[in-house]
Amino acid sequence: MAQMTGAAITGLGAYRPSRLITNEEIAGEAGVTPEWIEERTGIRSRYRSGPEESVTMMAAEAGGKALAMANVDPADVDLVILASATKKDRIPGGAPEVASRIGITTTGAFDLNAACAGFAYSIGLAANEIRVGSARNVLVVGAEQLSRFIDPEDPATYVIFGDGAGAAVVSPSEVDGISPTVWGSDGSRADILGTKWDANGREFAKMDGPLVYRWSTKNVPRVARKVCAFAGIELSDIDWFVPHQANLRIVDQLAEILQIPDEKVAKDIIDTGNTSAASVPLALSRLHESGRTSPGDRVMLLGFGAGLAYAGQIIRMP
Structure with missing residues (x-):
């Protein structure tokens, strides 16, 4: 091996x-x-x-x-x-x-x-x-x-x-800069976010916004705490929070529940919109480009959405 x-x-x-x-x-x-x-x-x-x-x-x-x-x-x-x-x-x-x-x-x-x-x-x-x-x-x-x-x-x-x-x-x-990943899913709620076909054979995204909001704000904080536990740190130890940029209301609510200061939260959603799998790396890259981060900063990455699937880890900034 x-x-x-x-x-x-x-x-x-x-x-x-x-x-x-x-x-x-x-x-x-x-x-x-x-x-x-x-x-x-x-x-x-x-x-x-x-x-x-x-x-x-x-x-x-x-x-x-x-x-x-x-x-x-x-x-x-x-x-x-x-x-x-x-x-x-x-x-x-x-x-x-x-x-x-x-x-x-x-x-x-x-x-x-x-x-x-x-x-x-x-x-x-x-x-x-x-x-x-x-x-x-x-x-x-x-x-x-x-x-x-x-x-x-x-x-x-x-x-x-x-x-x-x-x-x-x-x-x-030499120093591990990516913590073990926490991941999971809730397939029983798969119908609240996905694509549907219309009568003309076109595939469109469909979303139950209120249910997505309630599921996210209820379940994602638990995942965030588990991410910290897997990394052996406390929530107060993270320097930056980069969640999926689903909706600013969801991002703000998650930060409030987790008691993460606003100045530590990525909000790329404001001028980039929701880009699904691209949202976390786009927000992370912009955070780096801003000059506000330092090498070695602890960042919580947290993705969640259709499936319903979720995953997160703590990484160190390059």
């Missing part, structure tokens, strides 16, 4: 599409007002991809940036994991194409669909591969094109979802 080693995030990258859509632009299409959108969701703008911006293209752009920050040559990447639920073609998976676009050849590559929890699931898997010596470096990307699944006649989904990609490189480390 390979010798166990530590694992840590060594690079981050993000890709936001070129089209920034404000509430003023989208409100009329959804039959609501800009004030209605911000009051209910906290969102002021979101990014929507253009014809040339596919899930794999966005993922490759974010992944390339993460590798550059980590100073890792593509030839030294042994595994690529693409967390996504919205790739246009179901077969083949997108991870091999992402690897090829970046110049990573003959690597292991697979897709993972845990919806909004996908990135946190993938980080846990990547860290384990590093620890047992199955990979020298793992590229993890969360990428979504939710604009393909939104219905203007359903304001609850039309105004909240956006597109984008965020990535992280997981590498060996």
Whole structure:
């Protein structure tokens, strides 16, 4: 058996599409007002991809940036994991194409669909591969094109979802920078968030907003406390809280329940919208780009959503 080693995030990258859509632009299409959108969701703008911006293209752009920050040559990447639920073609998976676009050849590559929890699931898997010596470096990307699944006649989904990609490189480390992952699911509630087919054969995202809010605020704090227990720390020990950017009301309520100061909470939701599996890495990358973090800062990553699936861990900032 390979010798166990530590694992840590060594690079981050993000890709936001070129089209920034404000509430003023989208409100009329959804039959609501800009004030209605911000009051209910906290969102002021979101990014929507253009014809040339596919899930794999966005993922490759974010992944390339993460590798550059980590100073890792593509030839030294042994595994690529693409967390996504919205790739246009179901077969083949997108991870091999992402690897090829970046110049990573003959690597292991697979897709993972845990919806909004996908990135946190993938980080846990990547860290384990590093620890047992199955990979020298793992590229993890969360990428979504939710604009393909939104219905203007359903304001609850039309105004909240956006597109984008965020990535992280997981590498060996003398000091373990990724705690054991807490993950789980509640399939009995799968019907409150997912996609449905209409009479014309189009697939749209459908969500019971109030039920999602109640489930999240009731169950996610328990998961957060378990994440800290697995990491051997207290909630007060974390420097930053990066939950899935589902809705600003949910993010704020979770922080209040967990007694995490507002200045420690990522709120990328405000101008990026809900990007499902891309939301945690996008928020984490922006936090790093802001210059507010320091190497070694403890960050709680917490993904939750459709499935209902959830996962989280404590990571150290690169």
